[in-house]
Amino acid sequence: MILKATNLSSQPKIVTTVDALRQALRQPRRALGRIGLVPTMGALHEGHLSLVRAAGDECDVTVVSIYVNPSQFAPTEDLARYPRRLEADLEALGGCGADLVFAPDDAEVYRPGHATWVAVGGVADAWEGRLRPNHFRGVATVVLKLFQMAQPDVAFFGQKDFQQLQVVRQMVADLNVPVEVRGCATVREPNGLAMSSRNAYLSPNARRRARALSQSLVRAEELVAGGERDASEIVRQIHEVVQAAAPVEIDYIALVHPETLEPIAEVAGCTAVLLAVRIEGTRLIDNTLLTPPSA
Numbered sequence: 001m002i003l004k005a006t007n008l009s010s011q012p013k014i015v016t017t018v019d020a021l022r023q024a025l026r027q028p029r030r031a032l033g034r035i036g037l038v039p040t041m042g043a044l045h046e047g048h049l050s051l052v053r054a055a056g057d058e059c060d061v062t063v064v065s066i067y068v069n070p071s072q073f074a075p076t077e078d079l080a081r082y083p084r085r086l087e088a089d090l091e092a093l094g095g096c097g098a099d100l101v102f103a104p105d106d107a108e109v110y111r112p113g114h115a116t117w118v119a120v121g122g123v124a125d126a127w128e129g130r131l132r133p134n135h136f137r138g139v140a141t142v143v144l145k146l147f148q149m150a151q152p153d154v155a156f157f158g159q160k161d162f163q164q165l166q167v168v169r170q171m172v173a174d175l176n177v178p179v180e181v182r183g184c185a186t187v188r189e190p191n192g193l194a195m196s197s198r199n200a201y202l203s204p205n206a207r208r209r210a211r212a213l214s215q216s217l218v219r220a221e222e223l224v225a226g227g228e229r230d231a232s233e234i235v236r237q238i239h240e241v242v243q244a245a246a247p248v249e250i251d252y253i254a255l256v257h258p259e260t261l262e263p264i265a266e267v268a269g270c271t272a273v274l275l276a277v278r279i280e281g282t283r284l285i286d287n288t289l290l291t292p293p294s295a
């Protein structure tokens, strides 16, 4: 089924089945057009739109998938209340360079009897993987399925979900998936808060307090620029700044190798800072890359 999306002519077409998606991509594929995929769960914000623009710059056809993937949510998580607003998403995509929106329902993605899962090891095990068992199994499975469905040449992911990006890269490398993976810079609100669909859960007060996250990352960058190399001291100072958001529950603050995601003791080269906290019950993650001047 192919539906022409509502009123704005610059809006993308929307397809809801794999057959229709493949049909819509057949012609550009034959013409050797480069196909870009931006996988999303909808509730699109400027961060997503920047991925769509990046895809538009590099590709002949840009597909945006909008699918809230149940298998990456634990039973205790926010699947039921995760924001779903397809009409607003289509409107937001108008003029951003998206050609096609793939918005399947659950039955289209997980057919009855679905029993195959992608379990990425290594980079998926720590941090989010430890606190959210099966989360990355769900992410890797649906991303691989989306890759199979759209067969893109390139796929675009935000660096905001830093560990997810590494998990996708690991899967693509390990399973010889013929898709180039692009990581795109985190887009922030004017107060520094990293854009996320889950920011919609924050009260105005929590949103104000959440500024402390990006401020703590700036502190880490300043420390490294000023010569600090001791990871435990940098973590201590990040902690101190994050406490400005108090009461805040800290899941983890860590300095890690940017590819293996293993903790490091000293900032000797490019290092990722990963943090995850909960403010008023809303879980927020953020990260930055630290590059010592000599690295």
Ligand code: PAF
Pocket (backbone or CB within 6 Å): 039, 040, 041, 067, 069, 072, 139, 142, 143, 161, 164
């Ligand atoms: O980052 C997201 O929005 C999701 O994890 C993704 C990659 C679309 C898979 O459901």
